[in-house]
Amino acid sequence: MTPSMRIPIDRQRPVALYQQIEAHLRRTIASGALVPGARLPATRALARDLGVNRLTVEAAYDELEADGLVAGRAGSGTYVLAAPALSRSGPRPEQAWPAWQLGLGGRQRTAPDEGACPARAISFADGRGDPALYPVEELRRVLQGVMRRDGSAALEYGPAEGQPGLRRTIAELLASQGLPARAEDVLVTAGSQQALALAATLLARPGDTVLVERPTYSGALELFRAQGLQVVAIPTDGEGMRTEELEPLLLRHHPRLIYTVPTFHNPTGTCLPAPRRRELLALADRHNVPVVEDDYVGDLRYDGRAQAPLKAWDRGGRVLYTGTFSKMLAPGLRLGFLLADGPVHAALVERKRLLDVATSNVLQRAVEAYVTVGRYHTHLRRTVRLYRRRRDAMVQALRRHLPSLGLTPPRGGLFVWARLPGGLSSRRLLPVAREAGVDFAPGSRFFLDPREGDPFLRLNFTAQEPGIVEEGVRRLARAVRRAG
């Protein structure tokens, strides 16, 4: 059907109505928004919609037709023509923007020195697992089932805290892993990034200080900075956060929260030992600081002892715990959760409601229908078996082809964190590596001071088969020789 157009006309302006209509359509076509072949409304319909005489609209269309911008076809309406003279408008000159816009330009995601990555490169750069493990067919079926079963109820706004059934499933899943979680303390979020954003905006105001590990997850670092927070880094070693250095920082900075990835840390892969976990919680408690625990792959363990999340040590309301279905199911669902007990829970739900009302109802119902404790653990076991082999393949390949690289094999998670030999910078290495057909995440992204990260690179070993992992490492070794 012919659309109804909302064309700006003002009867108080000393410009003929037909000219106002013509000028607006001309501008819309020139901008490229109305593409060649697009149909204009019938003159009668547009005249009625705008409350003008039909002759007015016809006069406007005639002007456009005279300039070759549109053409009327007998009995079938008026169409936009290809107008080579009117190319799509490029970027406007800077001074055309209002002053408040200047200086607002978003950060380029890819720093100019990094260059683009060739399409056929082997990527160790991503932050997710192997897409071949996403349960596509199962999710397709449960989506079907939910739409058939629930009809329009699946398409309603849902409660801000999440669908009751999915909250129960998440609590059961966590309890089955040893974490005493209650459904009423679960808040469903759009991935764990949103969980983090909710916690940080609720607990800290611009100018406040937050503590993070050095290095830390780049998405947290960038989020905190964008919120105008002062970020202070806690030193780490091969076992994670050096908790013995925490108290002076707490005393000096009075942080509003401590953000930590204690289990299979991003980017370093380290796993915080139990005594440090207890010390961290005791210090946070003594200094009255909330702990935000990011447990994004805490159950992806290949060897070593199972380490309980901080939340399992929590005596009540000290730890906000975030988890995600992005790594174990699929990132494109954008489903994660926050486990928080105490008065803070209601405040987080309220913040969630104000940020985006609720997370997609239909996707929540689908994941609820798909995930059971048994199914999750079967999927987890299979994933662990597969990723363990890939970790081994990467560590062996690195030792074979790049023996000068410093690394500790991670006992879980997605990443190998490696130190380059001889003062080589990973930011300098990156374009050479991409040229050689392999991509990685340079260490600079994970540090407050990017230069501190230059000796390091983060390699995701989960996304490809062992053979491809091996080939990627060979390419990386070539790049290191070239750049070194």
Added chain:
Amino acid sequence: MTPSMRIPIDRQRPVALYQQIEAHLRRTIASGALVPGARLPATRALARDLGVNRLTVEAAYDELEADGLVAGRAGSGTYVLAAPALSRSGPRPEQAWPAWQLGLGGRQRTAPDEGACPARAISFADGRGDPALYPVEELRRVLQGVMRRDGSAALEYGPAEGQPGLRRTIAELLASQGLPARAEDVLVTAGSQQALALAATLLARPGDTVLVERPTYSGALELFRAQGLQVVAIPTDGEGMRTEELEPLLLRHHPRLIYTVPTFHNPTGTCLPAPRRRELLALADRHNVPVVEDDYVGDLRYDGRAQAPLKAWDRGGRVLYTGTFSKMLAPGLRLGFLLADGPVHAALVERKRLLDVATSNVLQRAVEAYVTVGRYHTHLRRTVRLYRRRRDAMVQALRRHLPSLGLTPPRGGLFVWARLPGGLSSRRLLPVAREAGVDFAPGSRFFLDPREGDPFLRLNFTAQEPGIVEEGVRRLARAVRRAG
């Protein structure tokens, strides 16, 4: 399969390992997180996971069994028993929470004086259209098609700014309505509430001032306040914002943005005339203030002339325009968009990436596959026809049963905004109305000072058939007589 449990144990504590395991499981069962019938891990597996002797785990299980908390079944493992003595823990005493949690309690959504609404009431309170119009079957089919066609690609993280195809579709849709929109200026969001949150957090810091209409959309009011913004209200009349009163406010408060719903305003239903639109833009331009235009139902017009959105008058980068698929497709998709040209666009995309990485990829692909310009306008035309009749039914019923109510029939949108007779307060009326089996939104929600809204109520006329609308108004009239 038996889950792997991450039980907190610390070898440096002077507490036997079996007691640490036992105490944690006891706590997990007592909390209600491990429900009766849940299976504990096999002793061999748990011992391996935790790096302890199998006898240690057996000793822990034995203690739990001796206390009647779990029972071993020969050959099939250990299960949690119903433990009537250990009821689910209720709310903890206040002093158990850390000090930072106190004072954080979220606002109750329903003020205590409002009471609960009986389940079978006729609701004029909601903010959405008729769920019977959600294209459930069509969306089911396109979700199928997308999962079959795109496989795991549909479940990947997508670009923060949204799927290219959906951004093109949105731009075409807007262009077909007369708004010169380019795909590159579209940002896909989780509903228009998120679009608003992105704009507000980017443009204003706590303590800054924003201008809104008096009254205004409650979700915007609450969002701005939660962000610590000073909210200043612009007077309105039967045609919307009184733009002649805008300049003194701009001069006095130097606001960081003006939030407006110019077309079929929420809650009042008014539609701002073209001269005021031009004046608003001219003033915002002169005082260098961005305008955030919420066009949530701008095309849901029942009579009167089509009014172009402010964005159609924008000379470039002055207006951030938000729209949504919540009202025209279904709210449970949580899909909306922000149209913003100029440097602010990249900054908004970056903010979106930090808030939740991206909106659900699979839902974006499904809506892209479903929405075409033709289909949208067919759906719109059908919806307009239906809702126009319901508006007429409500206005006629109100005039018949509540002739003392003050109202102007809205020319579009979802709401009738009415003034109660004789000093009656809508907050006082609400429990009486719910008792009588009808629900509405009290005017207090939409004003900075809730008392200012007490004479008003907002009635959604779109969600029910004319016959039910009529019955709901009869109930409302009874409630007014009782409360008056």
